[in-house]
Amino acid sequence: MIGQDVIVVFVSLFILFIALGFYGKFWRRGDLNHVHEWSLAGRKLGTTLVFFLIGADLYTAYSFVAIPSGVFAKGSLYFFAIPYVMLTFGIALVTVPRLWTLSREKGYITASDFVKDRFSSPTLAIMIAITGIVAELPYIALQIVGMQAVLTVMFAGSVNAQTVEEVSLLIAFVILAAFTYTSGLRGATLTAVFKDILIWITVIAVIVVVPISIGGFGAAFKDVKPNYVTLPSSLVPAYGTLILGSALALYLYPHAINGVLSAESAQKLRRSTALLPLYGVGLAVLALMGILVYAVPQAMSFLSGFPESSRGILVVPSLILSTMPGWLSGIALLGIFVGGLVPAAIMAMAQANLLTRNIIKEFKPNLANNSEIRITKISSTIFKFVALAFVFVVPATYSISLQLLGGVLIAQILPAVFFGLYIKALKKTPLIIGLLVGIGTGIYMTELANNFGALTTSLFNTPFGALYIAVIALALNLAISFGGSYIYNKASRKQNQSN
Amino acid sequence: MGMNINRKYIVLALLILIPSFVNLGVPIYNRDLPELFGIPFFYWFQTVWLFASAGFYIAFTYLKGKDT
Numbered sequence: 408m409i410g411q412d413v414i415v416v417f418v419s420l421f422i423l424f425i426a427l428g429f430y431g432k433f434w435r436r437g438d439l440n441h442v443h444e445w446s447l448a449g450r451k452l453g454t455t456l457v458f459f460l461i462g463a464d465l466y467t468a469y470s471f472v473a474i475p476s477g478v479f480a481k482g483s484l485y486f487f488a489i490p491y492v493m494l495t496f497g498i499a500l501v502t503v504p505r506l507w508t509l510s511r512e513k514g515y516i517t518a519s520d521f522v523k524d525r526f527s528s529p530t531l532a533i534m535i536a537i538t539g540i541v542a543e544l545p546y547i548a549l550q551i552v553g554m555q556a557v558l559t560v561m562f563a564g565s566v567n568a569q570t571v572e573e574v575s576l577l578i579a580f581v582i583l584a585a586f587t588y589t590s591g592l593r594g595a596t597l598t599a600v601f602k603d604i605l606i607w608i609t610v611i612a613v614i615v616v617v618p619i620s621i622g623g624f625g626a627a628f629k630d631v632k633p634n635y636v637t638l639p640s641s642l643v644p645a646y647g648t649l650i651l652g653s654a655l656a657l658y659l660y661p662h663a664i665n666g667v668l669s670a671e672s673a674q675k676l677r678r679s680t681a682l683l684p685l686y687g688v689g690l691a692v693l694a695l696m697g698i699l700v701y702a703v704p705q706a707m708s709f710l711s712g713f714p715e716s717s718r719g720i721l722v723v724p725s726l727i728l729s730t731m732p733g734w735l736s737g738i739a740l741l742g743i744f745v746g747g748l749v750p751a752a753i754m755a756m757a758q759a760n761l762l763t764r765n766i767i768k769e770f771k772p773n774l775a776n777n778s779e780i781r782i783t784k785i786s787s788t789i790f791k792f793v794a795l796a797f798v799f800v801v802p803a804t805y806s807i808s809l810q811l812l813g814g815v816l817i818a819q820i821l822p823a824v825f826f827g828l829y830i831k832a833l834k835k836t837p838l839i840i841g842l843l844v845g846i847g848t849g850i851y852m853t854e855l856a857n858n859f860g861a862l863t864t865s866l867f868n869t870p871f872g873a874l875y876i877a878v879i880a881l882a883l884n885l886a887i888s889f890g891g892s893y894i895y896n897k898a899s900r901k902q903n904q905s906n
Numbered sequence: 907m908g909m910n911i912n913r914k915y916i917v918l919a920l921l922i923l924i925p926s927f928v929n930l931g932v933p934i935y936n937r938d939l940p941e942l943f944g945i946p947f948f949y950w951f952q953t954v955w956l957f958a959s960a961g962f963y964i965a966f967t968y969l970k971g972k973d974t
Contacts, residue, residue, distance in 0.1 A: 483948060483949075486948070486949065486952065489952045489953065489956065490929040490930075490952055490955075492956075493925065493929050493955065493956055493959040494925075494926055494929045494930070496959070496963060497922045497925060497926050497959070497962075497963065500922060500963060500966055500967070501922060618943075623943065623944050624943050624944040624945045625941070625943070625944020625945075626944070627944075628944060628945065628946060636938050636946045636948070637936050637937060637938050637946060637947075637948045638932065638936045638948065640936075643932045643933060643936065646932050646936075647930055647932050650929060650930060650932075651930060674967070674970075674971075677966075677967045677970065678964075678967050680963070680967075681960060681963035681964045681966065681967045682960060682963075682964070683960075684956045684957075684959045684960040684963065685956065685957070685960050687956045688953060688956050688957075691949075691952065691953040691956065692953075695945070695949060
């Protein structure tokens with residue numbers, strides 16, 4: 408059982424979090440009946456706020472729980488998350504400022520808005536909107552899995568632990584839905600700053616306290632298996648393609664694009680993007696905890712009370728509880744907990760924008776402005792509770808499986824969204840076929856790699872070693888998009904000449 | 907800026923390509939020695955490289971300047 412001091416700090420900080428969320432409505436006041444005011448905070452966020460907002464978007468409760476969990480169970484392979492976040496910001500620097508500039512000029516709120524305008528193709532825009540909504544859902548579910556891990560550790564040993572846990576999550580989500588409804592992205596931004604401060608306190612505390620309590624990092628690495636020290640050479644292709652595929656996919660997620668478009672200028676967006684790899688240091692420290700935990704007997708004996716499959720996600724919360732003073736544990740656990748709420752809010756908001764602007768409005772083009780904003784707000788609330796229901800109904804491992812698939816799917820919108828920004832020769836029909844083939848082969852290879860059973864891997868065995876399926880499917884998709892556009896352009900040139 | 911336009915774009919491209927090449931060149935850092943505070947090279951190098959990447963990206967941002 409945990410001490411009262413943990414609970415007191417946890418609950419008081421959570422109340423502060425709620426207050427900030429609701430205060431967002433009055434912060435930098437704007438007319439929240441406009442979509443760009445509600446979901447992009449009026450496109451007025453400067454370098455620091457974009458840094459915190461995208462930081463909160465990308466380094467989530469799930470990453471702080473799942474990456475250490477993967478390292479704990481599988482070793483060095485899961486450290487790919489570190490070079491992947493580095494690479495993704497390089498890719499973002501050359502792509503998203505251009506998307507920002509076009510969006511400011513033409514009033515885009517989503518990537519689908521851009522695609523529809525650029526290729527004059529509602530079909531392609533709707534397909535991209537659907538891909539975004541589907542890929543985002545398990546991502547929200549995983550935030551909840553991360554939050555659940557915190558609560559599981561906190562309530563371990565108490566009676567009715569599971570009921571208490573579910574009621575707590577439900578309350579947290581009702582509050583989250585209420586302040587997102589009233590404050591929009593402003594509430595999310597303020598709470599993101601708050602969450603990031605708590606996370607950084609946690610990371611600094613972890614890096615000081617844990618190595619000291621076990622007598623240095625060396626002690627932990629002495630007794631682990633070789634695949635925890637370096638990468639087995641058979642996994643090098645997997646590591647490389649996981650870095651590449653995840654890095655290409657990250658900024659295609661609707662919530663990432665939502666964060667990008669809320670920046671005040673392209674230059675401020677670039678500045679904050681350039682600084683974001685520094686946030687990865689925190690992720691690296693927490694990832695290492697997946698190895699260090701083996702040298703902390705208290706944490707290991709606590710973990711042994713849980714089934715083996717669910718131990719991984721409990722590594723960081725139980726390390727925190729077993730090595731830190733109560734008040735500090737309270738801060739750290741709340742940091743991870745709200746680290747799930749903030750991105751969940753932004754993700755649901757981004758899904759709602761896609762649904763309203765790119766699907767509903769496509770069929771009801773005369774939708775009035777105030778109906779549009781109302782539908783957006785309501786659907787963002789619904790998406791949050793759909794994800795919550797999903798977590799309550801199916802085991803956590805399903806959410807993790809679907810998230811693997813989500814990454815494969817979202818990568819397939821890359822040709823239209825990123826290359827569409829720069830390459831004039833691309834045409835809509837080859838892009839549509841490429842997207843369908845990418846998604847089809849991606850799903851099929853994922854099923855094949857898992858023998859049509861529960862999804863546990865997104866790696867596919869090829870003559871070059873195991874490769875990340877998102878990269879293989881994207882290669883096919885790109886070949887069709889570019890090859891098809893080339894043939895199309897050549898044919899239409901010939902036709903013009905003969906005319 | 908006095909710099910030749912083409913040269914500026916080559917430097918900009920390198921500022922993104924160099925850290926990316928190191929990131930994707932897994933065999934470059936897939937080794938256990940030398941250790942730092944008892945941490946194998948594989949882990950500490952990638953962590954330290956986060957700072958280096960941020961340096962490259964900040965240089966990119968300043969060189970790019972205000973143009974879009």
